[in-house]
Amino acid sequence: MKEIKLNDGVEMPMLGLGVYQISDLRECEKTVLTAIESGYRLIDTASAYGNELAVGNAVKKSGVVREKLFITSKLWVQDAGYEKTKIAFEQSLKKLRLDYLDLYLIHQAVGDYYGSWRAMEELHREGKIRAIGISNFYPERVADLVAHNEIVPSVNQLEVHPFYQRFDAQRFLQKKDVQIQSWASFVEGRYDFFNNGLLTSIGRQYDKSVAQVTLRWLVQRNIAVIPKSVHKERIIENFNIWDFELSKGDMDAISTLDTNASAFFDHRDPEIIARWAKRKI
Numbered sequence: 001m002k003e004i005k006l007n008d009g010v011e012m013p014m015l016g017l018g019v020y021q022i023s024d025l026r027e028c029e030k031t032v033l034t035a036i037e038s039g040y041r042l043i044d045t046a047s048a049y050g051n052e053l054a055v056g057n058a059v060k061k062s063g064v065v066r067e068k069l070f071i072t073s074k075l076w077v078q079d080a081g082y083e084k085t086k087i088a089f090e091q092s093l094k095k096l097r098l099d100y101l102d103l104y105l106i107h108q109a110v111g112d113y114y115g116s117w118r119a120m121e122e123l124h125r126e127g128k129i130r131a132i133g134i135s136n137f138y139p140e141r142v143a144d145l146v147a148h149n150e151i152v153p154s155v156n157q158l159e160v161h162p163f164y165q166r167f168d169a170q171r172f173l174q175k176k177d178v179q180i181q182s183w184a185s186f187v188e189g190r191y192d193f194f195n196n197g198l199l200t201s202i203g204r205q206y207d208k209s210v211a212q213v214t215l216r217w218l219v220q221r222n223i224a225v226i227p228k229s230v231h232k233e234r235i236i237e238n239f240n241i242w243d244f245e246l247s248k249g250d251m252d253a254i255s256t257l258d259t260n261a262s263a264f265f266d267h268r269d270p271e272i273i274a275r276w277a278k279r280k281i
């Protein structure tokens, strides 16, 4: 497994398992166990996914020593602010049955996330979080956060996939030494993604699937990935991307699929911000 060194020196696997929308706790536990048995070491959960308990159970049952795993969770909007972040972090740790997190992210740039960041900086210094980061922060929000705080986020988890390629954001984040991790690498299967003509024909040349071509395209762009699947054969397929390399011509061809727009929603849309602000978990 390829690892990447984050700006604080922490090594993070380039590929892990995402567990969004696996709300059945038994299914989530089984999925995480299958992934760990298949070689995955990074699991990406969030308090908002409601499945930290299941991730914690799977981690304990896996028998893999804690230091070999990389566990990420995220702080939801209702817990933004200095004091609330400290409480929410302890709750996540308890559910996960862990005594530290490898990566803790502010899920959305909404609410008092400056207070959250100060709490996270302290938790990082106390050794309770190895790396601290953000998610869904557009470049101007990152610039502002960096300008007014001591620690530069190590990761920004963003929607990045062939239909929304984010080259501008990547150029900016590279300058700040913030690592991108892609969410919805497969656009969650929307727009008939797995039958995309170009990605299918590129895959044929390498004997790889659309999923594998997409993940390989992302890691070749130096973007970390956390594909989600509850199916063992797909979990294994998504992990099997290290034995081929896309040519420059194929990388360039994939860039023609960019629509330069989110396939879901714009996190800067006032209605979306109002929705996140109201959502209780």
Ligand SMILES: NC(=O)c1ccc[n+]([C@@H]2O[C@H](COP(=O)([O-])OP(=O)(O)OC[C@H]3O[C@@H](n4cnc5c(N)ncnc54)[C@H](OP(=O)(O)O)[C@@H]3O)[C@@H](O)[C@H]2O)c1
Pocket: 017, 018, 019, 020, 021, 044, 045, 107, 135, 136, 157, 158, 182, 183, 184, 185, 186, 187, 188, 189, 194, 209, 211, 226, 227, 228, 229, 230, 231, 234, 235, 237, 238
């Ligand atoms: N920070 C954020 O705001 C944010 C937002 C969304 C997601 N995330 C994180 O990113 C992770 C990944 O994103 P996502 O779950 O939204 O979507 P995704 O990984 O783009 O797509 C998941 C979908 O693709 C299917 N799939 C997976 N592998 C496949 C394969 N090899 N062939 C065919 N179908 C396949 C899955 O089906 P099956 O499960 O049925 O196999 C599922 O329907 C999440 O789980 C979560 O951890 C973060």
